[in-house]
């Protein structure tokens with residue numbers, strides 16, 4: 001049986017960003033310690049239920065650094081004891097919500113990867129995104145992370161944000177290159193219903209779709225020529241620095257999510273905890289979310305990766321050949337440079353990544 005990935009959702013943030021619809025809130029006095037105790041109880045319960053090992057641990061949010069270094073360390077230590085986690089351990093951090101000694105505290109317990117929510121290296125853009133730390137603070141964080149001994153650093157970059165241009169994006173990319181981070185996640189801004197951005201989109205001076213597509217292409221071109229690989233639609237890394245926990249999602253492998261709104265895929269079943277911290281505190285049950293991991297889902301997820309689908313691996317997993325009708329549907333798209341299909345594999349090109357939803361649906365449903 002393969003090891004699974006363990007995800008811990010920390011639903012706290014220092015303040016709410018105007019574009020965000022993740023489940024997060026400001027913590028009241030003492031709430032972070034209570035929440036930590038509660039997560040530890042769930043860990044015990046799941047360890048007994050599953051009796052299996054995890055090889056990655058990921059603290060996401062929200063802003064996990066708001067929990068404080070000692071609490072992250074407590075959860076990390078217990079997760080290692082209960083699940084034998086011995087691989088990649090990531091904590092998402094917000095440069096404006098992290099103490100200087102945070103990184104040393106968590107590194108001591110085995111955290112070996114930090115994902116830093118920078119979004120942009122241009123201060124005016126960051127302010128519009130509701131981010132309080134300036135560029136200098138981001139740079140200080142990167143230095144503190146390295147001083148703690150953690151070298152696996154990922155920076156988040158957002159595309160299509162208010163007032164962004166190719167020139168300002170170039171400034172952000174230059175910042176990433178100058179700081180020599182081995183991993184960059186680049187997400188296009190999505191207007192999520194109910195957020196301030198969604199309700200005020202006409203006042204935001206957002207780049208249009210073509211401009212945002214141009215930015216994605218520019219980013220990809222610069223990063224690839226600087227030695228990064230666009231190994232997943234939104235992710236770029238130097239060799240060996242791919243995000244191992246997130247790869248489990250795209251490889252359709254198992255993961256257990258603990259925390260309100262956290263999703264799981266274990267033993268062929270999908271389930272999640274409700275977006276409600278109070279019921280989570282009271283020890284709620286997970287909500288079933290159907291079966292997972294069938295051929296269609298596998299194809300959809302794997303095509304997000306530059307490696308795409310290897311037909312041998314498909315055969316090994318499903319005990320049958322890769323569907324010939326998908327190969328037939330892929331051939332005309334190959335002529336447009338959107339994908340590559342050979343006798344042994346199928347994968348989208350970077351041009352194809354931009355139209356991934358349309359292409360994947362065409363391949364699967366015809």
Ligand code: SF4
Pocket residue numbers: 012013014015016017020021022024061062063094117
């Ligand atoms: S820090 Fe992240 S999770 Fe928190 S409000 Fe901002 S975007 Fe959302």
